[in-house]
Amino acid sequence: AQKVTQAQTEISVVEKEDVTLDCVYETRDTTYYLFWYKQPPSGELVFLIRRNSFDEQNEISGRYSWNFQKSTSSFNFTITASQVVDSAVYFCALSEASSGGSYIPTFGRGTSLIVHP
Amino acid sequence: GAVVSQHPSRVICKSGTSVKIECRSLDFQATTMFWYRQFPKQSLMLMATSNEGSKATYEQGVEKDKFLINHASLTLSTLTVTSAHPEDSSFYICSARLPLGIEQYFGPGTRLTVT
Numbered sequence: 001a002q003k004v005t006q007a008q009t010e011i012s013v014v015e016k017e018d019v020t021l022d023c024v025y026e027t028r029d030t031t032y033y034l035f036w037y038k039q040p041p042s043g044e045l046v047f048l049i050r051r052n053s054f055d056e057q058n059e060i061s062g063r064y065s066w067n068f069q070k071s072t073s074s075f076n077f078t079i080t081a082s083q084v085v086d087s088a089v090y091f092c093a094l095s096e097a098s099s100g101g102s103y104i105p106t107f108g109r110g111t112s113l114i115v116h117p
Numbered sequence: 118g119a120v121v122s123q124h125p126s127r128v129i130c131k132s133g134t135s136v137k138i139e140c141r142s143l144d145f146q147a148t149t150m151f152w153y154r155q156f157p158k159q160s161l162m163l164m165a166t167s168n169e170g171s172k173a174t175y176e177q178g179v180e181k182d183k184f185l186i187n188h189a190s191l192t193l194s195t196l197t198v199t200s201a202h203p204e205d206s207s208f209y210i211c212s213a214r215l216p217l218g219i220e221q222y223f224g225p226g227t228r229l230t231v232t
Contacts, residue, residue, distance in 0.1 A: 045223035107160045
């Protein structure tokens with residue numbers, strides 16, 4: 001069974017601080033996919049990134065960066081120089097390739113990020 | 118990018134009535150769509166997988182007679198909450214995948230309030 005743990009329920013920072021959101025996963029599959037989604041107060045989930053299990057390269061996109069480490073089963077998300085607009089709930093999710101092609105993700109409980117001006 | 122719309126965004130209905138929520142993929146065809154439910158400050162709970170031209174696959178514990186799903190075309194899936202009760206009040210979100218895709222793209226959600 002697949003499992004995603006986001007231990008941080010809520011993080012509060014001041015604008016321009018760097019912040020890291022943790023995600024730890026469990027799976028028995030050797031092929032799987034990891035995702036991060038952002039859910040702002042409006043409610044719509046926004047896809048941020050997908051990572052394949054066979055690609056451990058870290059990724060940077062503007063102020064966002066992701067650190068994927070299979071050795072620790074973690075897929076952490078860092079926001080550099082946070083801004084008020086980054087305030088949202090962030091979900092980490094996992095899909096297993098053995099799901100018969102459905103790739104239905106298991107979501108973590110989410111981390112609420114509050115960025116104060 | 119893939120765009121998914123949902124309508125209505127917000128609905129208030131009386132107990133005992135039925136409510137239909139539409140989910141559309143705007144710029145791609147989606148053979149499979151998904152329906153989720155989200156309670157305040159909680160994660161998403163998958164309710165069912167909607168397959169175009171066939172019956173939906175419901176998750177354990179989800180009443181298929183209460184939450185009717187119809188996927189009549191490659192761009193439209195509907196969720197009908199029948200005989201709604203106050204405990205059905207929630208945020209309902211649909212999603213879709215691109216053909217041969219893996220990640221899901223989500224609609225903006227529908228907030229249902231049953232009085």
